[in-house]
Amino acid sequence: MSGRPDRLGTTAGDLRTATGPVGLVTEEPVGRSTAWWGMTLFITTEGTLFAALFGSYFYLRFQHGAPWPPDGIAEPELLLPLIMTAVLVPSSLPVLWAEAGIRRGRRWQLRAGLLGTLVMGGTFLGLQGIEYSEILREYTFTTNVYGSLFYAITTFHGAHVTVGLLMVCWLLAASLHGSFGTRRHERVRVVGYYWHFVDAVWVAILFTVYLSPRL
Amino acid sequence: MSERLSPRAALVGGLLLWFAVLGGVSAWAVHALAAWSIDELACEAGHDNLAGFPLTGAIALAVLLPAAGAAAALAASVLAWRRVRPNHGDGDERSTGRAHLLAFVGLWLNTLALAMIALGGVAALVLPPCQR
Amino acid sequence: MSSSTAAERGTGPDPAAMAALDSHWAAAPTLRNWFATVDHKRIGRRYLVTAALFFGFAGASALAMRTQLAGPEAGVLSAREYNQLFTMHGTAMIFLFSTPMLFGFGNFLVPLMIGTRDMAFPRLNAFGYWVFLFAGLFMWASVPAGAAPNGGWFAYVPLTDERHTPGLHLDVYTLGLLFLGISTTAGAINFIVTALKLRAPGMSLNRVPIFVWAIVATAFMVLFALPVLNLDNALLFLDRRFDTRFFEPERGGNVLLWQHLFWIFGHPDVYIIVMPALGIVSAVLPVFCRRGIVGYPLVVFSIVAIAIISFGVWVHHMFATGLPQLSYGFFSAASTVITIPSGLQIFAWLATMLFGRIVLSVPFLFVVGFLVTFVIGGFTGVMFALTAFDQQTTDTYFVVAHFHYVLFGGAVFPILAGIYYWLPKITGRMFDARLGRWAFWLVFLGMNLTFFPMHVSGLLGMPRRVYTYSGGLGWDALNVLATVGAYVLAVGLLLVAIGVVHALRRGDPAPDDPWGGDSLEWATSSPPKPYNFAVIPRVRSLHPVWDPATAESTGPGADEDRILAEGRRTLFTSEFDGRPERAVEMPEETLKPLVAAVGLLVLFLGLLFAWYWIAAGSGALVAGTLATWLWPPHRAPEEAGMTT
Ligand code: HEM
Numbered sequence: 005m006s007g008r009p010d011r012l013g014t015t016a017g018d019l020r021t022a023t024g025p026v027g028l029v030t031e032e033p034v035g036r037s038t039a040w041w042g043m044t045l046f047i048t049t050e051g052t053l054f055a056a057l058f059g060s061y062f063y064l065r066f067q068h069g070a071p072w073p074p075d076g077i078a079e080p081e082l083l084l085p086l087i088m089t090a091v092l093v094p095s096s097l098p099v100l101w102a103e104a105g106i107r108r109g110r111r112w113q114l115r116a117g118l119l120g121t122l123v124m125g126g127t128f129l130g131l132q133g134i135e136y137s138e139i140l141r142e143y144t145f146t147t148n149v150y151g152s153l154f155y156a157i158t159t160f161h162g163a164h165v166t167v168g169l170l171m172v173c174w175l176l177a178a179s180l181h182g183s184f185g186t187r188r189h190e191r192v193r194v195v196g197y198y199w200h201f202v203d204a205v206w207v208a209i210l211f212t213v214y215l216s217p218r219l
Numbered sequence: 220m221s222e223r224l225s226p227r228a229a230l231v232g233g234l235l236l237w238f239a240v241l242g243g244v245s246a247w248a249v250h251a252l253a254a255w256s257i258d259e260l261a262c263e264a265g266h267d268n269l270a271g272f273p274l275t276g277a278i279a280l281a282v283l284l285p286a287a288g289a290a291a292a293l294a295a296s297v298l299a300w301r302r303v304r305p306n307h308g309d310g311d312e313r314s315t316g317r318a319h320l321l322a323f324v325g326l327w328l329n330t331l332a333l334a335m336i337a338l339g340g341v342a343a344l345v346l347p348p349c350q351r
Numbered sequence: 352m353s354s355s356t357a358a359e360r361g362t363g364p365d366p367a368a369m370a371a372l373d374s375h376w377a378a379a380p381t382l383r384n385w386f387a388t389v390d391h392k393r394i395g396r397r398y399l400v401t402a403a404l405f406f407g408f409a410g411a412s413a414l415a416m417r418t419q420l421a422g423p424e425a426g427v428l429s430a431r432e433y434n435q436l437f438t439m440h441g442t443a444m445i446f447l448f449s450t451p452m453l454f455g456f457g458n459f460l461v462p463l464m465i466g467t468r469d470m471a472f473p474r475l476n477a478f479g480y481w482v483f484l485f486a487g488l489f490m491w492a493s494v495p496a497g498a499a500p501n502g503g504w505f506a507y508v509p510l511t512d513e514r515h516t517p518g519l520h521l522d523v524y525t526l527g528l529l530f531l532g533i534s535t536t537a538g539a540i541n542f543i544v545t546a547l548k549l550r551a552p553g554m555s556l557n558r559v560p561i562f563v564w565a566i567v568a569t570a571f572m573v574l575f576a577l578p579v580l581n582l583d584n585a586l587l588f589l590d591r592r593f594d595t596r597f598f599e600p601e602r603g604g605n606v607l608l609w610q611h612l613f614w615i616f617g618h619p620d621v622y623i624i625v626m627p628a629l630g631i632v633s634a635v636l637p638v639f640c641r642r643g644i645v646g647y648p649l650v651v652f653s654i655v656a657i658a659i660i661s662f663g664v665w666v667h668h669m670f671a672t673g674l675p676q677l678s679y680g681f682f683s684a685a686s687t688v689i690t691i692p693s694g695l696q697i698f699a700w701l702a703t704m705l706f707g708r709i710v711l712s713v714p715f716l717f718v719v720g721f722l723v724t725f726v727i728g729g730f731t732g733v734m735f736a737l738t739a740f741d742q743q744t745t746d747t748y749f750v751v752a753h754f755h756y757v758l759f760g761g762a763v764f765p766i767l768a769g770i771y772y773w774l775p776k777i778t779g780r781m782f783d784a785r786l787g788r789w790a791f792w793l794v795f796l797g798m799n800l801t802f803f804p805m806h807v808s809g810l811l812g813m814p815r816r817v818y819t820y821s822g823g824l825g826w827d828a829l830n831v832l833a834t835v836g837a838y839v840l841a842v843g844l845l846l847v848a849i850g851v852v853h854a855l856r857r858g859d860p861a862p863d864d865p866w867g868g869d870s871l872e873w874a875t876s877s878p879p880k881p882y883n884f885a886v887i888p889r890v891r892s893l894h895p896v897w898d899p900a901t902a903e904s905t906g907p908g909a910d911e912d913r914i915l916a917e918g919r920r921t922l923f924t925s926e927f928d929g930r931p932e933r934a935v936e937m938p939e940e941t942l943k944p945l946v947a948a949v950g951l952l953v954l955f956l957g958l959l960f961a962w963y964w965i966a967a968g969s970g971a972l973v974a975g976t977l978a979t980w981l982w983p984p985h986r987a988p989e990e991a992g993m994t995t
Contacts, residue, residue, distance in 0.1 A: 027224060027228050030230070030233035032234060032236075035926075046540060061754050062806060172763055182991075182993075183984070183986055259675065298491040316558075317927055320651065327652045331656060331660070340680065
């Protein structure tokens with residue numbers, strides 16, 4: 005190809021080499037650390053656990069039949085969960101920002117980012133407490149299967165948020181100690197993955213527990 | 220290695236090989252879960268449509284789309300298996316051997332997956348959806 | 352192919368490097384180091400011994416049951432005791448013996464077979480062992496306390512809910528299995544990461560031994576199957592202890608949820624048990640046929656296929672529950688198709704035997720025992736596919752006979768073959784072959800004598816899980832036979848144990864490669880040094896020990912970056928092609944895994960006895976231990992990549 009290759013040309017060329025022998029033998033994924041693999045696999049198995057939990061929710065719900073929620077329980081209130089979503093989901097950003105910072109050797113950015121996540125995650129847990137204190141007046145986990153599912157799913161997720169926050173605290177302590185730098189920050193990355201996972205699970209909960217009964 | 224490989228081409232090639240290995244069984248998993256839950260949910264609710272969409276149509280989709288996916292994966296694995304041959308001149312013998320093995324495994328996995336999806340389709344043809 | 356000696360393979364690195372390796376890897380034989388070890392070989396040995404101990408307990412329970420059933424209306428055991436014994440027998444054989452035993456082999460062998468110096472996470476490995484030990488003791492301790500699980504190994508609700516089974520029995524079951532699950536999950540993750548990152552340079556995926564493939568596939572199955580069982584047990588515990596309503600129909604729950612979740616786990620679990628055992632067969636059988644396994648790519652395919660398709664087979668267990676027939680239709684394809692890869696492996700072994708020169712040594716005898724029993728078990732399995740036959744024999748002794756042929760054939764025979772095959776490597780001693788042959792024939796005859804008559808008594812209508820029966824129903828003679836068989840079997844198994852002890856005490860020193868094996872564990876000394884390989888080999892084929900080029904790579908002139916004698920180091924390689932990436936420092940002995948496991952034990956005891964504050968406190972202890980365990984090592988700013 006002569007002159008400046010145009011965009012389309014390179015894409016077609018890329019596709020040709022990608023499907024050729026040299027492209028197909030590319031190792032992918034490659035060069036990851038053991039920590040990366042360990043966390044990825046851990047998240048996989050935890051994700052399966054939550055998937056089974058959501059599967060059980062729908063199984064019990066559809067075996068139960070209408071009305072759902074049963075026994076005159078009102079449809080779940082949406083305002084608070086939406087606020088909680090607005091607090092938790094963006095809390096992934098400070099972790100990303102923190103990681104980007106330590107990559108460039110900016111320890112202050114690491115610390116500030118982690119602190120931001122800590123505050124947002126803590127707020128989420130506080131809001132969950134407020135939500136419980138309201139809902140517990142209406143029904144508890146012994147009222148019926150709906151109550152059991154609601155509390156089991158949300159508490160289990162809350163426990164994961166707590167664990168995630170403990171990890172973030174631990175990272176923050178280690179970063180104050182000065183253990184991380186441009187080359188050494190695998191722990192930051194891996195804890196970040198866990199935190200994103202916890203966020204993603206919350207989105208699934210929002211759809212399963214809060215939005216789906218309104219369908 | 221006469222061809223130079225851009226990073227993007229490398230990524231696509233590597234992922235394509237994985238699609239050739241696992242695409243078929245993923246399609247089968249989607250098929251089994253989708254077809255099963257569509258059937259179960261609709262029949263449990265006692266009607267043979269899903270929000271106005273006829274049940275048989277929904278099941279047909281849950282058979283045909285995954286079947287297309289598995290067929291594509293099968294084609295990819297055949298392609299990879301034939302293009303990547305160990306001891307093929309100047310290439311890196313180790314990677315080609317590995318990729319050849321993976322393509323071979325994928326070839327048979329995709330065949331089995333396609334067979335299972337087809338058998339599911341046959342079941343959908345001969346059995347009325349909600350018979351117990 | 353002949354068994355090579357260290358001299359033929361070259362002498363390895365110079366003495367100074369050897370001394371350095373020794374000083375970095377060998378732990379002083381102190382009491383602390385006994386508890387603090389992270390060496391995969393010691394941990395693997397412990398797994399093997401502990402699982403064998405639990406096998407002994409479960410076997411003793413079976414003997415007690417057989418004694419009770421020897422004649423009609425016997426009074427050896429009460430109904431209560433019998434219920435606890437068969438439940439603990441089944442639960443322990445499945446959860447505390449098979450999988451941990453095979454994980455023990457994996458622990459010892461995977462790093463050796465892939466040519467590295469330890470597992471990817473050595474401390475996690477130690478932690479996994481301690482958790483397994485404590486979980487096993489936690490469950491077995493309930494037997495003398497009279498509070499053992501008593502709802503059968505699959506613990507169906509509503510039988511097992513609080514109303515029908517009060518007391519701690521089922522809490523021991525749910526909590527014990529949750530506790531054990533931590534160990535199994537940790538082990539599975541460790542196997543996968545080890546196999547991905549620590550293979551010797553040059554070992555691309557097409558050169559990985561079948562046994563390692565089998566362990567890794569099993570580990571993946573564990574990661575997807577076990578969480579479902581854990582969820583099931585957690586829900587049952589909540590129902591029993593905190594009055595949630597998941598399984599309570601009056602409050603909108605559903606008992607079938609238990610069965611669904613249990614068998615989503617349970618069906619893959621059959622393969623989780625059998626798959627690594629088949630991996631042992633694929634390691635042992637070719638060596639005694641003096642050739643490589645026939646159809647390596649097909650066997651790899653079969654392993655991967657079984658691991659995936661087995662997840663589609665669970666509805667099979669629910670034919671009596673009244674779902675629309677079509678929804679079975681989508682899954683019954685899986686039950687049919689999965690026989691193809693299973694059959695492939697059998698044909699690969701038969702072809703290997705056909706094209707090889709068979710050497711009838713003791714390990715090979717057990718492999719033959721496996722083939723015979725497993726095929727019979729498979730045959731009776733096919734009979735269940737006839738629905739009419741299935742309904743006639745459900746919950747009779749025919750089922751008991753069938754799954755013992757599958758599980759004893761599919762797990763115990765390969766495990767025994769593996770014990771004899773690797774004993775020289777593990778202990779550095781040879782066993783007495785004559786004793787081994789006696790053990791084989793007693794086990795083989797005893798096994799068939801125990802379980803074959805059960806087919807007949809099952810067809811004659813004898814139900815399973817009964818603590819006694821009345822005479823004159825035509826079952827009496829068959830039960831006597833089965834009981835006699837059980838005692839013969841016990842003597843055979845005892846001979847195996849005696850053989851191991853005898854080898855340890857009196858056995859001749861074992862050569863490095865007594866069988867002329869092909870995988871890398873035979874390329875190092877027997878027993879291996881703490882660092883496994885003085886030089887990490889460079890692998891050039893699927894059968895590295897039979898391949899002179901690989902053997903040469905550990906000889907003189909090996910490059911420095913495969914000796915790695917400064918520090919406790921090993922090599923990371925790339926995930927699929929095994930290209931060298933970098934040398935890494937491995938952790939030293941530490942007590943933290945033990946402390947964390949003790950913390951978990953107290954936590955689960957706290958949950959069991961409803962001492963929730965103690966449980967919370969030990970939870971904090973575990974978290975604190977983990978925090979210090981994973982604390983990043985202090986680094987100078989330059990080392991961390993900070994220049995200012
Ligand atoms: C060592 C020789 C063995 C003997 C003599 C033996 C004998 C028995 C007997 C008598 C029963 C109870 C039957 C009943 O009352 O329903 C039983 C059940 C069972 N056995 Fe074994 N067994 C042996 C080995 C094994 C092995 C190696 C495994 C698995 C790896 C195993 C797994 C089971 C299971 C899962 C049950 C069902 C328990 C239940 O009904 O919940 N057994 N066995």
